[in-house]
Amino acid sequence: MNHLFFTDREQAGWMLVERLRAHDVGAGTDKPLVLAIPRGGVEVGAALARGLGTELDVVLSRKLRAPHQPELALGAVSETGEIHLNHFASAMTDAGDAYVEAERKRQMEEIGRRKTMFRAVRPQAEIRGRTVIVTDDGLATGATMIAALRTVRAAGAKEIVVAVPVAAPDRLDAIRPLCDRIECLAEPADFWAVGQFYRSFEQVSDERVCELLRDFGVPATKWTREVA
Numbered sequence: 001m002n003h004l005f006f007t008d009r010e011q012a013g014w015m016l017v018e019r020l021r022a023h024d025v026g027a028g029t030d031k032p033l034v035l036a037i038p039r040g041g042v043e044v045g046a047a048l049a050r051g052l053g054t055e056l057d058v059v060l061s062r063k064l065r066a067p068h069q070p071e072l073a074l075g076a077v078s079e080t081g082e083i084h085l086n087h088f089a090s091a092m093t094d095a096g097d098a099y100v101e102a103e104r105k106r107q108m109e110e111i112g113r114r115k116t117m118f119r120a121v122r123p124q125a126e127i128r129g130r131t132v133i134v135t136d137d138g139l140a141t142g143a144t145m146i147a148a149l150r151t152v153r154a155a156g157a158k159e160i161v162v163a164v165p166v167a168a169p170d171r172l173d174a175i176r177p178l179c180d181r182i183e184c185l186a187e188p189a190d191f192w193a194v195g196q197f198y199r200s201f202e203q204v205s206d207e208r209v210c211e212l213l214r215d216f217g218v219p220a221t222k223w224t225r226e227v228a
Contacts, residue, residue, distance in 0.1 A: 008200040009040060009137050012165035012185070013047025016135070019183050020052065025133070025161055032131040032161070034216075035059040037148055038114060039204040040194075041136035042212050048135060048163065049216040056216035057125040058118055058209070059134065061147035062107035067099060074100070076143035077107050078151045079115065086141050114206070121210045122217035128156035134179070135163045137201075138194030142171035149178040166197045 006012035025032070031054035036045025038058050049056035060079040066072040075085035083104055132152050139145055145162065152160055160179040167184050168191040176182060186197065195201040 009043035017051030076147040078147040122213040139167035
């Protein structure tokens with residue numbers, strides 16, 4: 001089967017820009033806020049922010065790793081500590097309540113570490129009353145996106161648009177009730193991993209995320225002066 005391959009995350013982001021422009025997302029006078037899920041999603045989000053001429057920020061959620069299979073997402077936890085478990089989680093006998101809680105604590109520690117780092121560069125953007133575009137480099141289980149969308153909805157977003165380059169079709173069905181619209185470039189039936197659809201899919205560093213937030217966010221020094 002022929003697939004839509006992306007050169008890298010930045011190129012995928014620019015392809016999403018064209019899709020969003022064609023569908024008039026972000027065309028109004030009130031520019032939407034782009035919220036990206038770190039770390040890979042921030043490269044996509046930076047292209048969206050540049051192309052739409054708007055702000056970039058992050059929304060933090062972390063995969064809950066399955067026992068003995070760290071690459072498999074048992075579910076995800078949001079930055080508020082709320083847990084979402086995938087439909088298959090209950091079938092994993094090793095993933096009892098004690099394991100899930102211990103894994104939640106581990107991932108909340110990582111969220112705390114990232115929050116301290118990223119918020120030193122870019123104070124949290126205002127979400128309430130705004131159109132928010134939530135992005136990542138792709139959706140496999142969709143768990144981290146679901147956790148992120150719940151955070152954004154609870155923060156009072158006026159409209160939530162999910163924009164991703166590629167996703168497993170059934171995962172789009174899972175997130176549809178949590179947002180107002182979805183823009184996805186590819187929904188391959190034989191999806192097995194996000195990296196399958198990228199020619200270059202190198203890990204994105206914390207330093208790179210900070211660099212992009214500096215470029216497309218509101219500088220912390222400016223924000224400090226305005227609220228002082």
